[in-house]
Amino acid sequence: MLLSPAPLHIPDGFLSIVVSIICWVITIVTLYFAISKTNQALGEKQIPLMGVMAAFIFAAQMINFPVAGGTSGHLLGGALAAIVLGPWAGMLVMTAVIALQALLFQDGGLVVMGANILNMGLITAAIGYGLYRSVSSQSKAVKLGVAGFAAWLSVMAGALFTALQLWLSGTSQLNIVIPAMMGVHALIGVGEALITVAALSFIMQTRPDLLGEGSESAKGSRNWIYAGGIISLFVVLISPFASGDPDGLERVAIDMGFIDAGQDAPYSIIPDYTLPFLGETALSTILAGIVGIVVVAVIMVLVGRGLKAKS
Amino acid sequence: MPVTHIQNTFTQPETSNDVLSVNDLHFSYPDGHAALHGVSLKLCSGDKVALVGPNGAGKSTLMLHLNGILNGKGEVEISGKRLTRDNLPAIRAMVGLVFQNPDDQLFSPTVFEDVAFGPLHMGLTEDEVRARVDNALEAVKMTAYKDRLSHHLSVGEKKRIAIATVLSMNPSLLVLDEPSAGLDPRARRTLINLLRELPITMLVSTHDMALVKELFPRTIVMDEGKVVADGLTQDILADEAFLNQHGLEKP
Amino acid sequence: MHFDAFDRYHEKESFLHKLDPRVKVLVTVIFIVSNALLPDGAWLAFILAWLFVVVANVISKLGIGFTLKRSIIALPFALIAITVLFSIPGEPLYTFNFLSSQLTITDNGLLRFVSILIRSWLSVQMAILLVAVTRFPDLIHALEHLRVPAILTTIIAFLYRYLFVMTDEVFRLIRARESRSGGVAGRRSGGGVLWRAKIAGNMVGQLFLRSFERSDRIYNAMVARGYAGHLYTLNAHEMKSYDYFATAFAIGLIFILQVIGRL
Incomplete structure (x- = not known):
């Protein structure tokens, strides 16, 4: 569908009620903070600004560019929204977009909307803003580089969380859904990264004031660096573990009672189940790629912070 | 419809006759660009005045001063009330400002919500708000459009609803920015008839000189942040050299 | 230019159109929650839930198959659930070779897969109906x-x-x-x-x-127009007695569905 930039909009029926509720709780608590923080800091202009920005994100998701073989790159926009509007406002804007897509276009379900907001609106914004904020006083090139990586990782995080929720709901097999979702989104994320970088660089050139000192983008608390960092770390650590040792993750989930609670039609999971056609090699390739990029990113962030500390 | 003028001029101070009085208004934008250099003008009750001039002459900047969105140096009085921070809400109810792009003016999903926005924010009761909305829509002959969605309207319809959104506040002065821009001939004609019939003082900024000639007995010409002419439309339009000098054309 | 593709409301004079938007939102959400709660293979309950959708279609005067025609949008997502066909232990139904690996569809796997699809398909139809009989601004008022x-x-x-x-x-x-x-003949453009x-x-x-x-x-x-940081809205939707009855009736039906699904 025209409006669906990535297969992350989970329809109703694919998540169990328990998983849906857990996601709603996380989403509502986060939005509660987002709303009270925004209300505190709210300039009168923020209301129309956030409204029009939501329409902007919606419309920007329709701008695509051909990549290869009939596929095209799209924008999800969570990282971009958080970087230009600030994290809390970015989350609210993304929430409005996802809610409207579900309500008006059935692009994503209603009862699972909490999960969709969490995956596409909250996590993406936290990663996007957190990583960007960590280098916000660096040179333009560093900022753009990190923003691009953050955009890519935000899509990967959305995919990972979607996969985990599907698995906890008993809808998908863990050792298939994680590599499949992460593999597809590793590509989609590149489109996200390219558009985010190009858009930010355009804005930096034409209206540097919107991203500079005193802008909403610069006002976000430095704690976001830790929040974004922790979620990124989670994505980075859990993906290889889940793909390489799905049984391990399943054991953890069973021990913690997640699986029984999450799946309303409980069934035993076949131990040692593997699908040969995905193979160790495909997995390890994806993993190696992820680990490689992550290492580069961590180094970039550390170097960035080091440089900042000096100056 | 005939225009009603205030009758008892001699029992009131002179200024009360002026719906709008601007005195020596100066304004510079934060980037240092000076937009207004000492603008002064007066509008009497019932006046319908055209405001013309090239782009960048300061017309829009002036309009944004009339209900305090911008605050320059100088005096702005609406019906004898000096515009200050304290009486801003009252002034905003008295000056109906209609912006050029109706998509900016109509920001609510439905026509009703948009026309009700002004009265609601004046603190009127629900019944009053509903009555105001009905009256305003009737004044622009759009009663049947009350429950329509704004994005379903044509440009001409949007322009008329945009006018209704401020008429619902019962303003004593209507300020319109480029009302005829982007309209096809028929929509433009409907709008001209509407403006002619509205019994309200108005200041209309426009590039549409045919509209000026047809509708407004008095014209104010602005250029480079100053009023360069203020007089009878027929006199101003007759002076072709003057018009050319200020980037205007004879209709 | 105007995109009709974005307009999901279908003007009709029907009981569903007239219902308070709050009622419609609530019943839709409860119906979808109920679908999620129905156990796998509750065929009778699924059929009754589908009848619920069909009757709602008829009452809306949009035509008996209105939502059916539009309900395929969630189908591509079914791909993600396909693995349950093979992963749940049970009686083997069908074995085939796919990319040099042997896959076995089990009866329990098939049961779960079909159940997931039905839940999703029923839910999306109700959501489609909701916006077809409710103007979107009214939906926003309902949320308020x-x-x-x-x-x-x-x-x-x-x-x-x-x-x-x-x-x-x-x-x-x-x-x-x-x-x-524009492209030049014989040369790759862009x-x-x-x-x-x-x-x-x-x-x-x-x-x-x-x-x-x-x-x-x-x-x-x-x-x-007087905005000073606080927004005032006027969206008096009044719950009429038939709104309350309709809510109670719909919730009652959904409850019965749940009971039947668990027999």
């Missing part, structure tokens, strides 16, 4: 009444209003891009992926700035 924070409903209202304006702008930008990207991504990114940046400036003008238009 149902205690969704005003800041969110306001953003959604602005989003809905400017969706149309913005997509017009996007299509103008895309048309401008296309009209300038640059590499990076270059194309940069063009798309510039368009996004362009759109952002236009939106930003527009929000400034909208703010002026709001201030000019």
Whole structure:
């Protein structure tokens, strides 16, 4: 569908009620903070600004560019929204977009909307803003580089969380859904990264004031660096573990009672189940790629912070 | 419809006759660009005045001063009330400002919500708000459009609803920015008839000189942040050299 | 230019159209929750739930198959659930070779897969019906009444209003891009992926700035009409007695569905 930039909009029926509720709780608590923080800091202009920005994100998701073989790159926009509007406002804007897509276009379900907001609106914004904020006083090139990586990782995080929720709901097999979702989104994320970088660089050139000192983008608390960092770390650590040792993750989930609670039609999971056609090699390739990029990113962030500390 | 003028001029101070009085208004934008250099003008009750001039002459900047969105140096009085921070809400109810792009003016999903926005924010009761909305829509002959969605309207319809959104506040002065821009001939004609019939003082900024000639007995010409002419439309339009000098054309 | 594709409301004079939007939102959500709660293979309950949808279609006067025709949109997502066919232990039904590996569909796997699809398919139909019989602004009012924070409903209202304006702008930008990207015969047109991504990114940046400036003008238009930081709305939807009856009736039916599904 025209409006669906990535297969992350989970329809109703694919998540169990328990998983849906857990996601709603996380989403509502986060939005509660987002709303009270925004209300505190709210300039009168923020209301129309956030409204029009939501329409902007919606419309920007329709701008695509051909990549290869009939596929095209799209924008999800969570990282971009958080970087230009600030994290809390970015989350609210993304929430409005996802809610409207579900309500008006059935692009994503209603009862699972909490999960969709969490995956596409909250996590993406936290990663996007957190990583960007960590280098916000660096040179333009560093900022753009990190923003691009953050955009890519935000899509990967959305995919990972979607996969985990599907698995906890008993809808998908863990050792298939994680590599499949992460593999597809590793590509989609590149489109996200390219558009985010190009858009930010355009804005930096034409209206540097919107991203500079005193802008909403610069006002976000430095704690976001830790929040974004922790979620990124989670994505980075859990993906290889889940793909390489799905049984391990399943054991953890069973021990913690997640699986029984999450799946309303409980069934035993076949131990040692593997699908040969995905193979160790495909997995390890994806993993190696992820680990490689992550290492580069961590180094970039550390170097960035080091440089900042000096100056 | 005939225009009603205030009758008892001699029992009131002179200024009360002026719906709008601007005195020596100066304004510079934060980037240092000076937009207004000492603008002064007066509008009497019932006046319908055209405001013309090239782009960048300061017309829009002036309009944004009339209900305090911008605050320059100088005096702005609406019906004898000096515009200050304290009486801003009252002034905003008295000056109906209609912006050029109706998509900016109509920001609510439905026509009703948009026309009700002004009265609601004046603190009127629900019944009053509903009555105001009905009256305003009737004044622009759009009663049947009350429950329509704004994005379903044509440009001409949007322009008329945009006018209704401020008429619902019962303003004593209507300020319109480029009302005829982007309209096809028929929509433009409907709008001209509407403006002619509205019994309200108005200041209309426009590039549409045919509209000026047809509708407004008095014209104010602005250029480079100053009023360069203020007089009878027929006199101003007759002076072709003057018009050319200020980037205007004879209709 | 105007995109009908974005209009989901179908004007009709029906009982469902007349119902208070709160009722419709509540019943839709409860119905979808109920679907999620039905156990796998509760065939009778699934059939009754489907009848519920069909009857709702009929009452709406939109035609018995109105939502059916539009309900395929969730199907591509079914791909993600396909693994349960093979992964759940049970009696083997069918074994085939796929990319040199042997896959066995089990009866329990099939049961779960079909159940997931049915739940999703029923739920999406109800959501389609909701927006077909409720004007979107009324839906926003319903959310307001149902205690969704005003800041969110306001953003959604602005989003809905400017969706149309913005997509017009996007299509103008895309048309401008296309009209300038002519190809020369025999030569590959356009640059590499990076270059194309940069063009798309510039368009996004362009759109952002236009939106930003527009929000400034909208703010002026709001201030000019008395806005001072607090928004007032007037959306008196009054619950009539038939609204209450309809809610109770629908919830009763859904409850019976749950009981039957668990027998």
